[in-house]
Amino acid sequence: MNNVSVISAVVSVSGAVLTAVLGGVFEARRRRSDREQLRRDLVSRYRDPLLQSAASLAARLRNAIRLLSGEEVHQAAPGSERQDEYNRYDSLYRLAAYLGWVQILQQEAHFLDLGSRRRNRRLMRRLGEVKGALSGHIEPSDTRVFLLLGGEQQAIGELMIDPDSPDRPRCLGYVQFRRRYRDDAEFAGWFEPLLEETTKVLEHPEEGAARLTTVYNALVDLIVYLDPKKVWILGPNRKFEHALTTASPDATPTK
Numbered sequence: 001m002n003n004v005s006v007i008s009a010v011v012s013v014s015g016a017v018l019t020a021v022l023g024g025v026f027e028a029r030r031r032r033s034d035r036e037q038l039r040r041d042l043v044s045r046y047r048d049p050l051l052q053s054a055a056s057l058a059a060r061l062r063n064a065i066r067l068l069s070g071e072e073v074h075q076a077a078p079g080s081e082r083q084d085e086y087n088r089y090d091s092l093y094r095l096a097a098y099l100g101w102v103q104i105l106q107q108e109a110h111f112l113d114l115g116s117r118r119r120n121r122r123l124m125r126r127l128g129e130v131k132g133a134l135s136g137h138i139e140p141s142d143t144r145v146f147l148l149l150g151g152e153q154q155a156i157g158e159l160m161i162d163p164d165s166p167d168r169p170r171c172l173g174y175v176q177f178r179r180r181y182r183d184d185a186e187f188a189g190w191f192e193p194l195l196e197e198t199t200k201v202l203e204h205p206e207e208g209a210a211r212l213t214t215v216y217n218a219l220v221d222l223i224v225y226l227d228p229k230k231v232w233i234l235g236p237n238r239k240f241e242h243a244l245t246t247a248s249p250d251a252t253p254t255k
Helices: 004-069 081-109 117-135 148-158 175-183 185-189 192-203 205-227
Strands: none
Touching: 004 081, 004 205, 081 148, 081 175, 081 192, 117 148, 117 205, 148 192, 175 185, 192 205
16 A cells, blocks of 8 residues: 555544544534523523512512501502402412412422522522511511411412413413402412411501511512522512611502
8 A cells, every 4th residue: 555545544534533523522512502502491481480470579568568667658549449359369469479480490490400509509598588488487587477387388389380281380370360269269278378367467567567578578689689680670679678667769659
């Protein structure tokens, strides 16, 4: 075999090896890209509704704290049966929807992969702080109003998952919630403890404001963590330093 043949063979083999190596590198990059896109889709699928529900609940709690603190909060039809019914069911729904999305997150995604174990742990910590604030495991621990035990939170979350969702799990809409609450006694019964706790808040406004402030501040931490640059939630996210204080200047009244 002459030198030309040897060189040609070497070049041919080298080219084949290089092609195989580059093909493997490109395939690995493609797979990583696919996994990253899947992760981003998962984040968008579960983070966004969780964020929206947390912000919606926080907005209602913010105004409730202001009311309990003796401040005036704008309402469309104050003192009317229509306004009272709206306040009752809309507040109930906002809390239930938040718990529903937390339950969906735990069932479907196990944890929301934000790109690193540290960020995942922080998310779980934020969710746990909201849960603890509602169940009374976070200060003020001596406040015995507006308590929703961990199992009760989970039960309400499970009930809020739409059983007829055609593709992916989602929460009941407001109309679905109102219809089931009206027509399904077992469904409505799970919300009785929450309604009782709401009554306690009204009967003990100082303790109620303290408890709601604890829950609200935990929600703010979650919202800021999920949306630190305020891309999706443009409303106020300032904490209350303590209950029964002057409201934040950027607080938004109930519409």
